[in-house]
Amino acid sequence: MTATTSTLGFAILAVLARADSTGYEIAGRMRHPIGRFWTAGHSQIHADLQRLRAAGLVEYVTAAGPGPQEKKVYSVTPEGLGALRDWVTEPPRPQPERDELVLKTYAAWLADPARLIEMFRTALRHHEERLAEYESTWAAVEEAPPAFGTSGFGNMAALRCGLTYERHRAEWCRWMIDQLLRAQSDGEHPA
Amino acid sequence: MTATTSTLGFAILAVLARADSTGYEIAGRMRHPIGRFWTAGHSQIHADLQRLRAAGLVEYVTAAGPGPQEKKVYSVTPEGLGALRDWVTEPPRPQPERDELVLKTYAAWLADPARLIEMFRTALRHHEERLAEYESTWAAVEEAPPAFGTSGFGNMAALRCGLTYERHRAEWCRWMIDQLLRAQSDGEHPA
DNA sequence: TCCTTCTATGTCAGAAATGACATAGTGGGC
């Protein structure tokens, strides 16, 4: 009954539900802002669009394109919108998170503290930069909170997650650096 | 020069650096505790162990096994330990996070608030359960902080990340539920 | 003029990852 579509398929539907787009434009949104929580290259997107079309969840109209092929502007069909709506409220199975920095941390006891401090400072800088970016966007959103039922609500909600995530991450990096500095000074002049 | 090994290969090395193990045991540790930040099925692990062995990063001794094949107890070679040490301090490229719940949130403006509240309450419950688990483990660790240079340090550092992550996540879920409740009551009796 | 970037489509090879299948002894509960 329910169309079997990969998670990427729903990500594409979520983009198209906001505005009709070409595959190229979808790839752009996949980098930003969706790239913070889902990624896909354009080759994968083109393939998935064809699958979605075969399943009747999207359709397209053609126009003259810059390259040898015609440009295809995709839009969500009513069935596609229904499938997206159903999927949104289905609880995802608890995340199998994949986090390389934490994996490195798990093995950090084997490495040189000075180098680790350097690595975590780099990570901290990245997180602080993103946090600053999110906070300025947040300030703008807070002044005029978008109503539920408009796409702005989705933007705000995802942004809020990014905001608290970057805070947690920066906090943890600072804690790590602190721990490593202690380990270093203990190593220099042990009691 | 540096051996080209996938991230999973380093995850395996990180397990073996703590204790010599069979592939089966590695798979067990991959579920817990490593499953919180990296995952792999046993089929993938067996394949990777063979690659690591071909690269000279691990070796094994055989013993009688329960099945038709012999049991193989793997250990890290000096080259493997060196590769692991080098990898640990190499800064990972900023995370391409993949988070289905946030993706759903991005499209949440299309869905029914009541169902969304249900979904976020489920997610919140999961995060609170994990948080409680981490906090009790943390209390035990804090009493006797493991020294840097022992594997306990890696455990503690990864646990600390999980702890602040679950806090951020629970906080965000509560914020979402609050927003959705407001949206619901606004919908019921709009000014 | 030339070079790069942006627009826009796609294919293809290969790697990574999942889940099912296959085999087989031991130990414990009902």
Next chain:
DNA sequence: GCCCACTATGTCATTTCTGACATAGAAGGA
């Protein structure tokens, strides 16, 4: 006595994902 879970190895088909290759016009800067 029977069935299940645990230990332990592996293969295989399929799906997913990445990165490179291929094509080509338009716009803008050096």
